[in-house]
Amino acid sequence: MSRGKKRFLLRLDPELYEILEKWAADEFRSVNGQIEFLLKEAVRKVGRSKKKQSMLDNDET
Template sequence: MSKKAFALRLDPAVHAAIERLAAAELRSANAQIEMLLREALARRGVEVPASRPPRRGRPKKDD
């Protein structure tokens, strides 16, 4: 899974609120924004499938 990077302009007060909420929930601001967007989409009836988590560790050896 790869994430799409883009510039996001936010009101400084909104950014500060997101950072406070993220810190309280032990998330990064980026993860908090993504979670809030997913919640807002769900409330509007838009289903976004959960992405597969990235693969961790070394690749398996081919025998």
Template structure:
């Protein structure tokens, strides 16, 4: 599996960006890493992204 990253310009409202910044600060992540984390989690939960072998299994989803 390749860890290749691609740049993508994102237009986002100031309010959403500020909320993401606060959330990222709480999680000790950069805003970019937080956005990627949220997107990946939503894609995985929606069945649109296969989990990586290194991803932990979420026991809450098995119920």
């Protein structure tokens, strides 16, 4: 089995999606990439990552 990225459905309020879409465009990311970036930053900030720091950094978009 492939060890690619996990897929799942995420429902967002349309207003929140628009905010994320504009923010992502400002940083030259897709909305998906922006959400993943924000989640990784949050995990890193609170120290909840079981992976080494460099492994998270390698996936940044």
